[in-house]
Amino acid sequence: MFFDFGDLSRRERHKLMTSTIVPRPIAWVSTVNAGGTINIGPFSFFNIVCEEPPLVSIGVGSGERFEGDLKDTGVNIRRTGEFVVNLVGFGNADAMVKTAVNLPAGMSELDFAQLATSPATKVDAPRIGQSPVSLECRLFRNIDIGDGQSLVLGEVVGIHVLDDAVLDAGRCYIDTPKLDLIARMHGNGWYTRMTDWFQRVTPPAP
Numbered sequence: 001m002f003f004d005f006g007d008l009s010r011r012e013r014h015k016l017m018t019s020t021i022v023p024r025p026i027a028w029v030s031t032v033n034a035g036g037t038i039n040i041g042p043f044s045f046f047n048i049v050c051e052e053p054p055l056v057s058i059g060v061g062s063g064e065r066f067e068g069d070l071k072d073t074g075v076n077i078r079r080t081g082e083f084v085v086n087l088v089g090f091g092n093a094d095a096m097v098k099t100a101v102n103l104p105a106g107m108s109e110l111d112f113a114q115l116a117t118s119p120a121t122k123v124d125a126p127r128i129g130q131s132p133v134s135l136e137c138r139l140f141r142n143i144d145i146g147d148g149q150s151l152v153l154g155e156v157v158g159i160h161v162l163d164d165a166v167l168d169a170g171r172c173y174i175d176t177p178k179l180d181l182i183a184r185m186h187g188n189g190w191y192t193r194m195t196d197w198f199q200r201v202t203p204p205a206p
């Protein structure tokens with residue numbers, strides 16, 4: 001069946017894209033607001049862009065509180081030029097969904113989700129201590145898409161990897177399955193784990 005996006009509402013287009021473009025890795029982004037408060041939010045419109053410079057992309061949507069509302073994550077990234085993308089392990093799932101809740105002003109996201117942060121090495125935004133991987137990023141470019149949405153390109157300046165998952169630091173070999181990362185699937189609250197893999201090596205050209 002063909003769905004013509006010209007005939008569909010914004011909500012319908014969102015449903016079709018998010019239920020087919022799966023699984024999506026999750027950037028669990030930590031930033032700092034103007035008052036110094038730490039903000040955490042999950043973003044699954046996220047991926048690697050290129051390695052020279054080493055860029056990641058995050059699609060930050062518009063907020064829901066009022067028209068033209070901007071999400072705190074996007075505001076903080078533009079203000080400070082820095083953020084940390086923490087990746088989400090299976091053991092982080094409960095805390096991660098709590099950080100997507102719009103809390104009343106003054107309520108601490110870290111307390112609500114029972115999270116602890118650790119200082120990052122090269123940026124002022126902290127990393128999430130319980131996360132198996134944290135990518136320290138500096139804003140490379142913010143592309144305003146309109147309607148409160150933006151494409152954030154972050155340059156990765158360093159990466160923390162759970163010690164137990166580092167096979168050979170000199171060769172940068174990582175035991176990826178050990179990270180037990182989850183990814184966003186379809187519908188309301190569905191995720192997947194990395195429990196089923198197979199290998200197909202790209203063959204040489206004939």
Ligand SMILES: Cc1cc2nc3c(=O)[nH]c(=O)nc-3n(C[C@H](O)[C@H](O)[C@H](O)COP(=O)(O)O)c2cc1C
Pocket residue numbers: 026039040041042043044045046059060061062063070071072073074096097099100101102184
């Ligand atoms: C798994 C998951 C993935 C999400 N992905 C995105 C996303 O890619 N873009 C987005 O704008 N919001 C996304 N959201 C919603 C934001 O996390 C939510 O609006 C959050 O409250 C934003 O926090 P902030 O206002 O502190 O930046 C996602 C939520 C969840 C639970």
